[in-house]
Amino acid sequence: MRILTFMTSTLLIVMAATAAEAHAFLDHAEPRVGSTVPTAPREVSLSFTQNLEPAFSSVEVKDASGTRVDLGKPSISASVMRVGLKPLPPGTYRVRWQVLSVDTHTTEGSFTFRVGQ
Amino acid sequence: MSRYTMLSLALASFFTLASTSDALAHCFVGARFFPATLVTDDPCVADEMSLPTVAWSQTADVPPASQWDLGIDFSKRITENFGVTISQDWTQIRQANGTVTQGFSNFETTFQYQILKDREHELAILAGLIVDWGHTGSTASGFATDYSLLTPTLYFGKGFGDLPSSFSWFRAFAVTGQVGYQVPTNSFDFTQSVFIPQQLVYGASLQYSMPYLKSEIIDLQLPDFFNHLIPIVELTLTTPVANNFGNPYTTTGTVNPGVIWVGSYFQVGLEAMIPINRESGTGVGVIGQLHLYLDDMFPTTVGQPLFGGSSAAPRKLTF
Numbered sequence: 001m002r003i004l005t006f007m008t009s010t011l012l013i014v015m016a017a018t019a020a021e022a023h024a025f026l027d028h029a030e031p032r033v034g035s036t037v038p039t040a041p042r043e044v045s046l047s048f049t050q051n052l053e054p055a056f057s058s059v060e061v062k063d064a065s066g067t068r069v070d071l072g073k074p075s076i077s078a079s080v081m082r083v084g085l086k087p088l089p090p091g092t093y094r095v096r097w098q099v100l101s102v103d104t105h106t107t108e109g110s111f112t113f114r115v116g117q
Numbered sequence: 118m119s120r121y122t123m124l125s126l127a128l129a130s131f132f133t134l135a136s137t138s139d140a141l142a143h144c145f146v147g148a149r150f151f152p153a154t155l156v157t158d159d160p161c162v163a164d165e166m167s168l169p170t171v172a173w174s175q176t177a178d179v180p181p182a183s184q185w186d187l188g189i190d191f192s193k194r195i196t197e198n199f200g201v202t203i204s205q206d207w208t209q210i211r212q213a214n215g216t217v218t219q220g221f222s223n224f225e226t227t228f229q230y231q232i233l234k235d236r237e238h239e240l241a242i243l244a245g246l247i248v249d250w251g252h253t254g255s256t257a258s259g260f261a262t263d264y265s266l267l268t269p270t271l272y273f274g275k276g277f278g279d280l281p282s283s284f285s286w287f288r289a290f291a292v293t294g295q296v297g298y299q300v301p302t303n304s305f306d307f308t309q310s311v312f313i314p315q316q317l318v319y320g321a322s323l324q325y326s327m328p329y330l331k332s333e334i335i336d337l338q339l340p341d342f343f344n345h346l347i348p349i350v351e352l353t354l355t356t357p358v359a360n361n362f363g364n365p366y367t368t369t370g371t372v373n374p375g376v377i378w379v380g381s382y383f384q385v386g387l388e389a390m391i392p393i394n395r396e397s398g399t400g401v402g403v404i405g406q407l408h409l410y411l412d413d414m415f416p417t418t419v420g421q422p423l424f425g426g427s428s429a430a431p432r433k434l435t436f
């Protein structure tokens with residue numbers, strides 16, 4: 001009985017955490033992390049698992065030589081951050097992001113995507 | 118419904134409600150998240166709680182005895198870089214003939230200071246002092262001693278995300294480790310007429326982060342459950358190095374392959390415990406842990422350092 005109760009309690013906690021999704025982890029991105037896209041995207045879109053504070057969240061995109069290819073200030077709506085891109089020739093690009101979630105914790109990360117074959 | 122059942126459900130409900138508030142995880146070093154490991158320690162000071170850690174194994178006795186260990190520990194940051202952990206373990210040993218011995222080990226306190234967090238290189242270093250307070254457990258049952266143990270310990274964690282992109286999936290690996298030198302406050306145990314050795318207490322983990330793989334290297338579009346997994350192998354060892362007259366200098370310990378599922382407010386870990394030699398136990402044991410991130414669950418109260426606030430305060434982000 002005690003084991004059953006403990007497992008039930010644990011399950012409740014699991015369900016709560018699953019529903020809340022509080023971490024500002026990168027949930028998915030377009031272009032996808034590590035992907036190769038045949039044509040140049042017009043923007044990079046980052047979806048996080050928690051709403052963001054726009055004033056303290058940012059993203060930049062650079063080409064292989066380290067030159068910025070994004071259009072500057074991102075647009076942020078709830079948990080999604082977008083930044084426009086200049087016309088991209090084939091090559092590899094790195095996206096670096098830092099975000100502040102609404103509970104004042106920061107997370108950061110980076111990934112690459114490739115344009116062309 | 119028993120009082121125990123009501124208490125368990127009340128606690129679960131409390132955590133359920135608490136987890137609807139916004140929060141975030143704790144042991145981040147740059148883009149790397151180090152989970153709390155089960156038999157060694159992670160390289161961060163944090164507000165967290167293991168409730169409980171449960172282990173089953175068979176002792177090295179002939180015939181082997183069945184051993185259950187139940188542990189609880191609670192960690193609290195005093196300042197941003199200094200934290201204290203209190204721990205208590207309870208053990209039950211059932212001999213092959215049915216004889217049962219059980220009791221508490223000594224109360225343990227760990228003081229830790231965060232020396233370094235290098236975001237760029239995903240490197241964390243922590244210094245600590247573990248104190249097992251003598252005569253605070255069941256000395257009569259043999260699970261506690263009437264002398265204390267002091268163990269200065271160095272901890273580290275290193276992620277491989279700073280390797281060149283050509284290393285690809287390998288960059289999701291990370292290692293953590295700890296090395297401590299355990300010194301007893303007495304050199305001789307008069308009740309058992311044996312010397313009390315000074316020991317090297319050390320361990321390490323090799324872990325592969327599926328969350329890191331998905332967000333930093335390649336999104337394989339796996340089912341979400343797999344993106345929360347961190348397969349891990351832990352190693353924990355003890356070697357007598359001094360004041361061990363008349364006893365063998367045999368290293369004992371276990372190799373623990375397993376997996377940790379990392380959620381938003383807690384993690385669940387499960388590992389097999391494989392003794393490295395006959396002196397370390399018999400057969401394969403198992404250890405499981407439910408670990409709560411208090412700084413995620415209660416970011417504005419329990420999850421804050423007692424003094425000095427948190428570096429997580431809003432700041433303009435720059436690259």
